[in-house]
Amino acid sequence: NAGVTQTPKFRVLKTGQSMTLLCAQDMNHEYMYWYRQDPGMGLRLIHYSVGEGTTAKGEVPDGYNVSRLKKQNFLLGLESAAPSQTSVYFCASSYARVSPLHFGNGTRLTVT
């Protein structure tokens, strides 16, 4: 059982570069989320999706875009990376809104 898979695991970007983080889940979950984790800040929600073709903004959406073209995939894009986006990014999925979250192993992104 793969669960939630995030790629890549690590990435270093230069300011202004773009990239896409991929999240894939094989549990047929409707809900998918992107969080960022920064020291002392806990987990902050960037964007989320309640089903294929839907997306919505979380607490800290600026500078990020997302797409959910297929139910199993949730992509997080950075169009023009900034040092403030240096963080660990976690993808999560759940069966329903109040179901426990299943997390991926995280992506450590450094923007120089």
Next chain:
Amino acid sequence: AQKVTQAQTEISVVEKEDVTLDCVYETRDTTYYLFWYKQPPSGELVFLIRRNSFDEQNEISGRYSWNFQKSTSSFNFTITASQVVDSAVYFCALSALNRDDKIIFGKGTRLHILP
């Protein structure tokens, strides 16, 4: 507005001591769910427990126990006879059924169990 407060940023205890991690929440909804997650040094996030607002019965799972008190809006987590493997960051989270689809996390408590 919904909010989760974990006032203890970092706690250190000696192995075999009991330790309680505090979680205080705010919501205007009557139906909501509370969660605890564990993040060990390896970095993954692991679900520990979910509680709904209509069930105030305390929960015990081995050395772990949870005390849910609506009167004080708290959902505290106690580890009995702590072990080094309990060293982790622990997050409390809240999801309200009648609100939007966001799950709100506290900032976490880093727990160090000293051998």
